[in-house]
Amino acid sequence: MMGDENRYNGIGKVAWGYLFIYFDFKINTVSLFPAFVGYLLFISAIHCLREEERELELLKPLGIILAVWHGLNWLGSFFGAGPGGMWQVADILIGMVNLYFHFQLVTNLASVARKYQPEGYSLDAELLRYRTVQTVILTALIVLGYVGEWIGNFGTVVSVLAVIVYLVLGIALMKVLFELRRCLKEERAGG
Numbered sequence: 360m361m362g363d364e365n366r367y368n369g370i371g372k373v374a375w376g377y378l379f380i381y382f383d384f385k386i387n388t389v390s391l392f393p394a395f396v397g398y399l400l401f402i403s404a405i406h407c408l409r410e411e412e413r414e415l416e417l418l419k420p421l422g423i424i425l426a427v428w429h430g431l432n433w434l435g436s437f438f439g440a441g442p443g444g445m446w447q448v449a450d451i452l453i454g455m456v457n458l459y460f461h462f463q464l465v466t467n468l469a470s471v472a473r474k475y476q477p478e479g480y481s482l483d484a485e486l487l488r489y490r491t492v493q494t495v496i497l498t499a500l501i502v503l504g505y506v507g508e509w510i511g512n513f514g515t516v517v518s519v520l521a522v523i524v525y526l527v528l529g530i531a532l533m534k535v536l537f538e539l540r541r542c543l544k545e546e547r548a549g550g
Contacts (some may be wrong), residue, residue, distance in 0.1 A: 362410060366475065367543045369407030373468060374536035376400035381529025386414045393433040398426035399407045401464065411474070421460045421470040428453050447505075454501040458494060465490035465532075472539050475546060484538050 379397030383390050402422040405415045469486035476482045503518045 360372075361547070363543065365407040366411060366471065367540060369411075370468070370471070370536055370540040370543060372407065372463070374401045374402035374533050374540060377529055377533050377536070381526060383532075388436045388439060389427055390433060390436065392525065393429065395426045395428075395430035397506075398422050398429060401428065408467075411471050414417060414463065415467050415522065418460055418467075421456050423443055425453070425460060439446075453504075458497050458501075461497070462490060463540055464515050466492065468536070476539065476542055477545075480542065481543070486532075489528060489535065492524075492528055493532070496521055496528065500525070514522070517542040536543045 376397040376399075377419040379392045379400070380394055382392050383394070384392060402419060405419050405422065409416050469490070472480075472486055475482040499521050500518065503521065503540055
């Protein structure tokens with residue numbers, strides 16, 4: 360069925376999208392996993408999952424804004440510049456849009472998981488837990504980005520710890536999404 364295929368593809372795109380969001384390997388200043396690719400995958404996933412969760416469609420304009428912002432940052436990184444850091448107000452607004460986008464995206468994915476996870480699974484609860492931790496860590500990183508120099512070495516230590524937790528969280532979130540995708544594949548094959 361087309362709906363099964365869309366669900367399977369949509370969840371896979373989100374999982375791979377988070378690879379580009381969470382991991383930032385660079386050569387000089389240019390990211391090998393540019394975040395804008397993650398947002399493009401999210402936008403495509405929203406298209407695939409729109410029949411499952413109607414609210415996802417509301418995230419599409421925010422995903423486009425985030426994709427453009429991160430795309431401009433990535434292009435600017437080739438020249439040592441980009442919109443990030445130039446305007447503090449814009450950075451804060453993008454940070455808030457980013458927080459809301461991921462909070463709502465993972466909330467909607469948990470709803471999809473609740474509908475389609477096999478009995479005895481708790482993928483929906485895991486996604487909600489990761490969503491909450493992700494929101495706290497992203498908020499902390501945004502705040503530390505602005506007050507870190509005021510609190511000195513303590514801010515640096517907290518930032519490093521937050522980044523480590525953020526990366527571990529990214530791996531765990533991707534694992535749950537791939538597990539949900541596997542469940543959808545088995546349902547497709549069995550159904």
